[in-house]
Amino acid sequence: MHILIIGAAGMVGRKLTDRLVKDKTLGGQEISALTLVDVVAPAKPAGFAGAVETITADLSAPGEAEKLAAKRPDTIFHLAAIVSGEAEADFDKGYRINLDGTRFLFEAIRQQGVQQRYAPRVVFTSSIAVFGAPFPDKIDDEFFSTPLTSYGTQKAIGELLLNDYSRKGFFDGIGIRLPTICVRPGKPNKAASGFFSNILREPLSGQEAVLPVSPEVRHWFASPRAAVGFLVHAATIDTARLGWRRNLSLPGLSATVGEEIEALRRVGGDKAVNLIRHEPDATIGKIVDGWARDFDASRAESLGFKAERSMDEIIRAHVEDELGGKIGG
Amino acid sequence: MHILIIGAAGMVGRKLTDRLVKDKTLGGQEISALTLVDVVAPAKPAGFAGAVETITADLSAPGEAEKLAAKRPDTIFHLAAIVSGEAEADFDKGYRINLDGTRFLFEAIRQQGVQQRYAPRVVFTSSIAVFGAPFPDKIDDEFFSTPLTSYGTQKAIGELLLNDYSRKGFFDGIGIRLPTICVRPGKPNKAASGFFSNILREPLSGQEAVLPVSPEVRHWFASPRAAVGFLVHAATIDTARLGWRRNLSLPGLSATVGEEIEALRRVGGDKAVNLIRHEPDATIGKIVDGWARDFDASRAESLGFKAERSMDEIIRAHVEDELGGKIGG
Incomplete structure (x- = not known):
């Protein structure tokens, strides 16, 4: 099986690559080739026995999508996107x-x-x-x-296109709405949502x-580990169970x-909690007020998608996967 | 006020043009110019005192949209589309x-x-x-x-784009989901929905x-007269009342x-009813099974959109507007 990951250099893309390399199979089929694409060079994964190709490309540049499709991968993960803040600031680039x-x-x-039947699984x-609120x-x-x-808006249009192309049989698509990823590893960033992760990740170190x-403030979360699990499950699920409603909200934790x-x-004691400094920011407060707080994800759950059920679990996943089990820096 | 109608040669476009010419004003402002555009030449309306330009153009051809926008109309009605059956048969043309x-x-x-502030009302x-069912x-x-x-799918994407462009202040848009137009004037056509009109229009003649x-079989209807009323109302409504939910389902009659x-x-007696021949067609039956039967249009009603409340009213509108009050051909 040949797997193409577009957006492979991002946080979720890297973790998905690691998981696939570790699993060696996807849906019971051996992974023979990985094609990893991003606008910045994706890292070549260590310890993968099959063929790996890493490509630096912008999917929106003429001809690039054709080159990728011409490789006829069996499964395509389309994770590439510019984030919310940038798409809002640069209208043309976002579209x-x-x-x-x-x-x-x-x-x-x-x-x-057109020439020869081709209908890969596409996970979007x-x-x-x-x-949008209310x-x-x-x-x-x-x-x-x-x-x-x-x-x-761009993601909602992607969902509609995915549904129509799947309905017409051009590919076998599934669109998954990820919860906010928490604990997001790496450095604190200035994304309005960054604090949800920062207040756990930084004190734990x-x-x-x-x-x-x-x-x-209430929001909707899943760990990076759960996100990778969603992607793998979406790639292997029997899509006949989706009918023509190919897009779904995934399970998460409302906390x-x-x-x-x-x-x-x-998990980390008062010592960790005391490292959180409360500095109210009205601008961020207003942005976050417009965000979804809770979902009924029973459809995705009945389709076998699984997320954490407590914040403790989410924190433990971070400590295990990012800190080697060690708390306190 | 300068009004642009794209799709002016279609049934609704022609009736809208007639209504605007008769009204002479839109939302209390005098109509000074009409620009009528379609892929086939729109007719020049009789009895209009202002400037009229008729243009034969395909909006999807490079440069055409720019030429129309450069005229800086105050109000734009975007009615142009290829219909459902054709968009389904010709995927590329539909998109x-x-x-x-x-x-x-x-x-x-x-x-x-970009150069000079411009934010026309756009009625889509x-x-x-x-x-889609269920x-x-x-x-x-x-x-x-x-x-x-x-x-x-294409209409749903248009709605999303309209909402985002309006939110960003690029124009002042409103998207209206018309019920099935009944009684549609003209010849019987092969559209799967044609019979809803045929079984009234033909016997009445x-x-x-x-x-x-x-x-x-139950479906959702409004007369051509109501459809034109919707367009005029959408062009003149205070869009602040819509918030960022710029698209709405319009009132209709579920019958x-x-x-x-x-x-x-x-309206026409047994003589008219006896002209209907029942010839069940399983293919059409299956298509129609997937269609919406009834709507809660209370939002549009509270915004002042009005449709017929009985099939008798819909038939009377047809007899008055198309048959000069005369039944029986």
Whole structure:
């Protein structure tokens, strides 16, 4: 089996690559080749017995999607996107990368099938940003898409295209709306959502972290480990069970910032919690107010997607996967 | 006020033009210029005192949208689309006309605003085809879009783009999902939905009509007169009342084919009803089974959109507007 990962250099892409290399198989089939693509050079994974090709390419540049589809991979993970803040600040770039790039890929796959049948599994990472406030208490899979960002709009359009191309049989697509990834590894960043991870990751390594919102703020989370599990499950599920509703909100944990902090206390003690400095930021507070807080993901759960059920589990996954089990830096 | 109608040669476009010419004003402002565009030459309306330009152009051809936006109309009606059956049969043409054409228009309007502020009202005709079965009994405005046709997909994408461009202030858009137009004037056509109109229009003119489905089939209707009223209302409404939910399902009448026939009997007598020949067609029956039957359009109603409340009203509108009040051919 030949697997193509577009967006392979990103955090989720790297973790997915590691998981596939470790598993050696996907859905019971041996992985013979990996093609890893991103706008920055993806790292060549160590310890993989099959063929690996790493490609530096921009999916939205003319001809690039065609070159990738011409390799006729069996499974395609399309993770590439520019993030919400950048898509909002640069309207043209957001539409070019997030919409045109996705459409070019889908169209290139379709054109590959003209001469000789070709209908790979396509796993598309969508986002809960396809939904816009005001929300019901729990957002179910039949709630409408009214994105309040260009990024959310581009993802919602990707979902519609994925559904139509799948319905026409051009490929076998599934779109998954990932929860906010927590604990996101790496350095603190300036994304409005960064603090959800920062207030756990930094204290667990003995560093200070700033909390810009109230402890009552509620949001929707899954660990990087769960995210990779979602991708693998989406690549192997029987898509007949989806009908023509190929996009779904994945399970996650609805938790408040206060619950994050209490879980941190249970895992890292008061010493860790005392490293959180509360500095309210009205701008971030206003952005976060517009974000979804809770989902009814029973459809995805019944399809076998699994996320963490407590913040303690999410923190433990981080300590195991990123800190080698060691707390406190 | 300068008004641009794209898709002006179609049935709704012609009726909208007639209404604007008769009204002489839109939202209290005098109409000084009409620009009428379609892929076939739109007719020059009689009796209009202002400037009229008729243009034969394909919105999806490079440069055409820019030329139209450069005229800086105050109000733009975007009615142009290829219909469901054709978009399903010709995938490329459907995406080119219905998606690219719409996106080119929106983008051309945005580019017009770069040098000098420009944010016209844009009225976009969407469709109830953005929804796909299985449906709730009544589809409300928060039900999700899972189109089962490429046409519905293209309209749903148009809605998302309209919302995002409006949110960013590039124009002041409103997307309206028209019910199935009934009684559609003209000759019987082969559209799967044609019979809903045929079984009223033909007998009212003394002609036979074929009914391919059971009298229990239920669907969602508004007259051409109501459709034009929707467009005028959408062009003049205070869009602040829409928030960032710029697309809405319009009011209509949920009626069965049997109710159509009984209304025909009340207006045209047994003589008219006896001209309907029941010839069940399993293919058409299956297509129609996937169509929406009823909507909760309370949001649009509270915004002042008005449709007929009985099939008798719909038939009377046809008799008055198309038959000069005369029944029986």
